[in-house]
Amino acid sequence: MTLLAGPASPPVPAPLRRDVAGAPARAGDPTDASPRATPYLELAPAAAVRRFRRLAAALPGTAVHYAVKANPHPALLGALTTAGCRFDVAGPTEVRACLAVGADPADLVHSNPVARRDALAECAALGVGLFVVDSPEEAIKLAESAPGSRVLCRIVTSGSGSDWPLSRKYGCSAPQAIEVLALAAGLGLRPAGISFHVGSQQRDPQAWASPIAAAARVFGLLREHGIVLDTLDLGGGFPAHLEGGALPLAAYGAAIETALRRSFDRADLPRPHTLVEPGRSVAGDAGRVVASVVGVLRRGDTRWVYLDAGVFTGMVETLDEAIRYRISTSADGGPTGPCVLAGPTCDSADVLYEKQPVQLPLALAEGDRVVLRSAGAYTTCYSTVGFNGFAPLATVLVDG
Known part of the structure; x- marks a missing residue:
């Protein structure tokens, strides 16, 4: 078993301790009497490889670039590299993490549309040749920082049908994309195509149809003006079993x-040429967060269950209750009732589920184990170091 501190950002975590055998542990169940201190993420790289292969089989001819931001654990990246997966990176730290496990820089796409100049230059120096922008300003910045790079322009989508929409921060309209790519060509960049993202945990397979059609219009109009595009980045959004x-x-x-x-x-x-950038659909089902009950209290007519894992110690995607994990406990099997599920910190925002309470066993008590399933993505990477005196979420490698 290898125990590592989960990073607040994508740097490669450093090992803290190993068990006597030094081998990955086997995935247990909520009744596991292991003395391991909670909370921690159980991560099974082999399960992530299976998900990668299923997605590749579902999209024959499409290159699969795992989104490193979802979970940058080196064992996970290494297993995916060996399996033939490519990578989507957001900055130099993620590029280095991929290169450290043997990835080819030609298999990386830098998908962050608004980035620092020095970060762009550093990624290009490390061998990344394909970048995403979504504005004239970023096209100019890329041309100055990484001259001659291939460039995709990200168009906006509605995010409708997804649990975590990504429709406001990034993306331009299709007509604006034509202007951006034409400008890029004039700046000495090599216009490659269009990218988009339909929102994380997208429930509707038809969500890709409209942006694909919009991208085709951009391809056609630019072709008429002598700019031939050859790449379509279909983004992520493929779901885990939440x-x-x-x-x-x-x-x-x-x-x-x-x-x-x-x-x-x-x-x-x-x-x-098509590519996708899955994060949650590859890593999500490969991990689960194991927590313990800190306390069970009655506040008026409402039962509150406090865990030692919360919004700021790994479960940030429960903000606004956007992502809802499947939950099992060591007290399963008896009658259940609604409760508010809260984290351990003193921050009043550290509440996982309140608007829509969760059904948990009425017998649940202090010290019981609670498992949040399909939590391998966006947990350790957003675990805040030292928040309110709580350590970041650790990772335990398991067979699976």
Whole structure:
């Protein structure tokens, strides 16, 4: 078993201790009597590799670039590299993490549309050749920082159908993308194509159809002006098995294939090279957060269950209750009732689920184990170091 401190940002975590055998532990269950201190993330790199292969099979001919930001653990990156996965990076730290496990810099795409000049220059110096922008200002910055790079322009989507929409911070309109890519060509960059993201934990496989059609219009109009694009970045959004379930990856592959055939695959507009940037769908189901009950209290008519893992110690995606994890406990099997689920810090925002209470066993008590499933993505990478005196979420490698 290897125990590592989960990083607040993507740097490679350093090992803290090993068990006597030095081998990964086997995944347990909520009744596990292990003396391991909670909370921690159990991470199974082999499970992530299986998910990568299923997604690749659902999207034949499409390059799969795992989004390192979801979980940058070196064992995970190494296993994915060995399996043939490529990577989506957001900055030099993630580039170095990929290179450290043997990834080819030619297999990296820098998808952060607004980045520091020195970060862009550093990524280019490390060998990254494909970057995403979404504005004239960022195209100019890229041309000055990483001259001659290939460039994608990100277009905005509604995010409708996703649990965590990404529709405001990044992306421009399709007409603006035409202007950005034409400017990029004039600046000496090499316009490569269009990127977009339909929102994280996207429940609707049809969500890709509209941005694919918009991208095809950009491809066609720029072709008329002598700029031939060859790459379409379909982004991430593919789901993990969170509360509410998810359609099989094959359903997403079939819907995307239909949309590509409708918008491309014709003499005047051949199908471009396609890639995807999954994070949650690869790493999510490969991990689970194991926590302990700190206390169970009655506040008026409401039962509150406090865990030693909370919003600021790994579960940041429960903010606004956007991401809802499947939960099991060591007290399962008896009657259940609603409760508010809260974290351990003194911050009043450290409440996981309150608007929609969770059903947990009425017998749940201090010291019981609680497992939040499909939590391998966006937990350790957002665990705040030393927040309110609480350590960042640790990672335990397991077979799985």
